[in-house]
Amino acid sequence: MDNFNFYSPTEFVFGKDRENECGELVKKYGGTKVLIHYGGGSAVRSGLIDRVKASLNAAGVSFVELGGVKPNPRDTLIYKGIEMVRANGVDFILAVGGGSVIDSSKGIAVGALYDGDFWDFYAKKLPVTKALPIGVVQTIAAAGSEGSGDSVVTKEEGMLKRDIGADVIRPRFAVQNPALLCTLPAYQTACGITDIMAHVFERYFTNTLEVETTDRLCEALLITILKEGPRAMAEPANYEARANIMWAGTVAHNGLVGCGRSQDWNSHAIEHELSGLYDCAHGAGLAVIMPAWMEYVVDHNVMRFAQMATRVFGCQMNFENPKATALEGIKAFRRFLHSIGMPINFAELGAKEEDIPTLVEKLNPGDGWGFVPLKAKDVTAIYTIAAHASLD
Amino acid sequence: MDNFNFYSPTEFVFGKDRENECGELVKKYGGTKVLIHYGGGSAVRSGLIDRVKASLNAAGVSFVELGGVKPNPRDTLIYKGIEMVRANGVDFILAVGGGSVIDSSKGIAVGALYDGDFWDFYAKKLPVTKALPIGVVQTIAAAGSEGSGDSVVTKEEGMLKRDIGADVIRPRFAVQNPALLCTLPAYQTACGITDIMAHVFERYFTNTLEVETTDRLCEALLITILKEGPRAMAEPANYEARANIMWAGTVAHNGLVGCGRSQDWNSHAIEHELSGLYDCAHGAGLAVIMPAWMEYVVDHNVMRFAQMATRVFGCQMNFENPKATALEGIKAFRRFLHSIGMPINFAELGAKEEDIPTLVEKLNPGDGWGFVPLKAKDVTAIYTIAAHASLD
CATH class of the missing domain: 3.40.50.1970 (Rossmann fold)
Structure with missing residues (x-):
């Protein structure tokens, strides 16, 4: 720590x-x-x-x-x-x-x-x-x-x-x-749910070892959102679902679940260029970017993604092939985002693949930093995955 | 909530x-x-x-x-x-x-x-x-x-x-x-671990419905302690284990994991009479009292104890007999406390069964309050369970 x-x-x-x-x-x-x-x-x-x-x-x-x-x-x-x-x-x-x-x-x-x-x-x-x-x-x-x-x-x-x-x-x-919150439109609710999950994931993917306390706190918030998010989507006026999401959203971003660990805010930065260029909702942009980022960096620490898959998304650990579990977790995340009405690729978001060079140039990642430091070619690759993503 | x-x-x-x-x-x-x-x-x-x-x-x-x-x-x-x-x-x-x-x-x-x-x-x-x-x-x-x-x-x-x-x-x-913390004696370390768990459990056992966020945060801390506690006992100078316990102990009691829910501090009150009378360590007293309290109140909400058993102690849910799972969880807790060197009954603590009337009189529970409001006869029963508890 x-x-x-x-x-x-x-x-x-x-x-x-x-x-x-x-x-x-x-x-x-x-x-x-x-x-x-x-x-x-x-x-x-x-x-x-x-x-x-x-x-x-x-x-x-x-x-x-x-x-x-x-x-x-x-x-x-x-x-x-x-x-x-x-x-x-x-x-x-x-x-x-x-x-x-x-x-x-x-x-x-x-x-x-x-x-x-x-x-x-x-x-x-x-x-x-x-x-x-x-x-x-x-x-x-x-x-x-x-x-x-x-x-x-x-x-x-x-x-x-x-x-x-x-x-x-x-x-x-x-x-x-x-x-x-009970009168919020469905799309805005879903964007919020996505943003909250992103705030946790960007603290969860760390290169710091021995951070069990904050790992478990991160997972607690994610599991809560997986339960309460769909409930708020199905029953917008459900006070209890809204209350749990609201408090989870605050704990997700007041700094607590990032204590003592390196973090990775590259997905947020990569998304900001999308909402900057297209004026789309930040949460919607994150829904397109985060799983793409995960797929791009999964090999950096397969076991951490397998931990996410098993502890958060309830996947069974494949002990012969941990990467299969890791990828299953990322897919489960994308399916969840789709299930609450979020876009999962450029077309659904209203973004254009031909704008990728512009997006990368504006972001100007330099030498990069985070879980996996990203350079311009990496960001280009992540935007490209995001452009073509599907549920398969 | x-x-x-x-x-x-x-x-x-x-x-x-x-x-x-x-x-x-x-x-x-x-x-x-x-x-x-x-x-x-x-x-x-x-x-x-x-x-x-x-x-x-x-x-x-x-x-x-x-x-x-x-x-x-x-x-x-x-x-x-x-x-x-x-x-x-x-x-x-x-x-x-x-x-x-x-x-x-x-x-x-x-x-x-x-x-x-x-x-x-x-x-x-x-x-x-x-x-x-x-x-x-x-x-x-x-x-x-x-x-x-x-x-x-x-x-x-x-x-x-x-x-x-x-x-x-x-x-x-x-x-x-x-x-x-790395030079703390084993007994003091174990007492601390017990106190931290008690602070979480006394918030966990609630009559408030729909508190998924704080339930999951409580469970996150308990799971962390189950992992890091024995590590700190086996390797007292392990900085990482000490760090995770230290931070979990703070989050366990700054109020966060009790937000929006009724709580039950009867175990703490019942213990205070033990450390008051015998000047024993508070954590050691809690190790004797908490599982006894759980056994006494389990029927008030079997499913909440079954939730603890499955989510915290990793028990398999017995869907035909949830109470069996609930009791298995309480046993697992007592076994854990024993494994880190805590007393589990009056004899091991140095308390005497004949003092129970004195203890109850000093506590003066009145009409009681909490998860299950306790009167004098209930507190007597809990002390009696605690007096005779074993690992069986």
Whole structure:
């Protein structure tokens, strides 16, 4: 096991009707003037934004609001948010939405305390050291951003997708009411399930030995999703299935299951170019990329993939031919993604094989890193597997 | 799943040589004058206390020290610690030790800010609302106190064991160097393993339905301990086994695996009377009590015990007779405890059957609560099973 620091100071406030506590929570964490940040109209139409405002009013906290966050959140709205924060003396950002809204809020929180262009942080020109405090009322289970110190934002000019990571952008609190997920469209639910599984797998595939504790925790979350995911797809209003997925999604990405082990975020990086170029859902892109990545790197550690196959997907270990078990596990993963309505190849995603050179060039993998360090030729091969993948 | 709050703001600083960072950590969390609190001579003899002092000196943090914490930490030393804090203007408590030292530190941290008798909090006369900040350099994997908001202290007069729980006594940081565990005696190692398993089981046995995420996380920790525990017993200096146990022990008790579910801490309460009366190790008492408790309550939910048996202990499910599987799982647990050198009945623990009425009277279970609410007659029955338990 490697040395590590684990720090997850977010207060998770989970369950029915908990959004009505967000005013008191903002006050508890020092907010006096809030920017309510949200996405499209559904949070307004459902009455959620009104409940949030009522809770803020009841706590005597004043607010301004900025809606309009799109999936793959854009720099352009963040600039607008930063201006609003400064013009109104805002001292707390309240994200009401899913990963895109939370990530956009983190961009505003960081940019508001910096005189230069906030993109400097995402361009890795300087490290993030301070941010306005952030709270969350979560409406989608997927990104894990409610409990993470990460943010991914897209620069509209050139659709460049880049990230930051720092403990100071971990939300102070996250209200998690699974009932708010019960009206999510099926496709969005499935994308979330895929994203959660990817967050675990990208920690699971490690070169660090002797990490039984985190291996088992990873597998626990994956097994849970295999049970609860299809239930949420079949019964969208099933509170219990939504609740288990929502909590698994948070634990999957607050850092716990990656403690003490090298990780591999190449699939996320490879996917980001797809959602950057085609503006497709991140989860859908991952469904196409992750099994392709697995097939490409399986020989690097056949036994680890066989472990996944047996412990997560319930495959019988083929002791004469472990690689057969490993490949069976990857197939089972792809079949699962297909069963919840995810695309499994470029055609189903709306991507084009002829764009692969462009995708690889934008990603610019350099010397690579991770479980298997990938160079341009490797990424090309993974995109090519993804382009042609089938259930056979 | 029930509504819940989960808040674990402790910074875990895990790995080799990390105790050398404790000075900077104290400074980071606002400490300027530290009380170093520790137990017997081993922390001094091993050189650990000297390394801690060197780290504090290097960070420019001054300190006073108070050793002598015993297992089942006593109120008498806490009174002394509170006096020292006041006399020396101490603003930060640094616990260097295991659960007893950490729990004693929490008592001092709470009492130092209260004009009355600190025992008032443990006697549940008033709730804990403030405490001096606490840091930990952990030397035993067992109690989970390094990441919990709990403290258990024994009143020397009458050997009364009582607890407090509050987020304000969660340590600000916990330095966890598994190498420090490599010199622990076998018996203490086994007691720690037992305590960790008990912390998981007391969350696992719930009446809350639909808690797959936390069920699987519980099982992940238990499976890990079944693998790593015997390895640490056979090879005390095995860093990797110690590391996995240490991290599993923290996750077992920081609250994560109990989220959203009713719990049952009756076994801990029943055990506390044993270690109170005989001053035996808490883990050893649990080894005697937990399987007895399981046998007594198995009929309340046979399928949950069968789930434990199959998922944790690898028993084959007997679909014609699930109770046979449930009982097989409990037996497997008792055999495991015996295999790591734990007592499994009163004689092996040094307890006496004729003391059962005294034990029950001191516990005073009232109307009971938990998975199965226990009254005096139930507790008597559990002690009696524990008195006579065997491996058959």
